[in-house]
Amino acid sequence: MRLASYAAVSVALVLIAAKLVAWLLTGSVALLSSLVDSVLDGFASIVAFVAIRQALTPADKEHRFGHGKAEPIAALGQAAFIVGSALFLSVEAVRRLWSPQPVAQQEIGIAVMVFSILLTLALVAFQRHVIRRTGSLVVSADSLHYKGDLLINLSIIASLVLTGWFDFPLADPVFALGIALYLIWNARGIGGEALDMLMDRELPDEERRSILVMARDHPGVLGVHDLRTRAAGPDRFIQMHLELDGTTSLAKAHAIADAVEAKIEAAFPGADVIVHQDPHGIPDAPRDNPPAPAGT
Known part of the structure; x- marks a missing residue:
């Protein structure tokens, strides 16, 4: 679990740097949505890192049942942060729908997205192994973000192609809005599972x-x-x-x-x-x- 949190934080930081450069060069709001999502991933991974350290702390005389509920508390915080960021992204996407802007240097954006996909695939594979071994909710929630990234990165490639090569500027904000809705849907699932654990719901x-x-x-x-x-x-x-x-x-x-x-x-x-x-x-x-x- 600790190794999974280290890997997630490292991947998030690398992707944030790469996507920030690509967004500054292209001006794509869809790429901005991916950057926002990577910032979310970085925040969520840091929260997961802290929560895992706390959850794995042995029981003591003040916490006879251990510290495991640190995980669902962290997951609930992740869900709230995701919803807030998705709403911000939705506002930006709607603004671009009313006032479309050209996207520059699409090739750089596409190259960064391909790099992101390869790095994310490696991380998700490792997280899947950790989840099978531990059943960790917070690693599962973290992995869900990165699985969503794979779809997001593919959609951004499609957006850049449609905008730059087929002169369809509305594709950029439309894809960004779709990504925002996808993030909110994911946050709903993570928050629900965290609440179940906090409310001591029975096992399946x-x-x-x-x-x-x-x-x-x-x-x-x-x-x-x-x-x-x-x-x-x-x-x-x-x-x-x-x-x-x-x-x-x-x-x-x-x-x-x-x-x-x-x-x-x-x-x-x-x-x-x-x-x-x-x-x-x-x-x-x-x-x-x-x-x-x-x-x-």
Whole structure:
């Protein structure tokens, strides 16, 4: 995760410098939109870097559940910053629609966009590897920006070609406006996912079902209830009540709970799993969990 944040910040700084020079030479508002997006990426990557450092800080006596929520807080800030920048870009694009301006030295702009695409492809590939390993929300949000950049850079190449070679100056602000709308749509998804994590939304149903299956698979477990799950950045928290034979000794009940915890922790590395044991058949035991798939 740290390596991914270092790589993202470095790529963003290189692209900001290259696109700033290209925009000053061409005057293209579409290229300006790409520059704004790269500035966003740089800001988001720096926020991600800080959030990852905080999220990976071990739990302490003031933060017994760790610091994982630094990730969704950072992602929410990223989303707000993206929306603000997209609105600024929209205003500039509308102004250019009413007053189109010529674009100069399109070849330089196209060359910078091709360079940006190649560098971004390498970064996205590395981020995808990190996300598979860690499931990090903030790296995922950061990667989403750069994936969007690939489409943005391709659209800007099309804009420069249409404006410079086919004398269609309106293509420049039209593409810029489309990019602004795309950024707002992405921010909506990032913000929603961050809010879910901050509000302690349950893990996806598929993961909850797999947890129930693993718990019920133990021969000493007669039932499961009160499964509660949540995520905080890279950390998962899983709690449940196991229903055991009421005559089971305390030592045996403890051993069964340990075995279930170990199995779940193996499937969800790094998860904080807490299991409580209840005698089977308690009449007021909640039954609000999704059933396991048939045959389990």
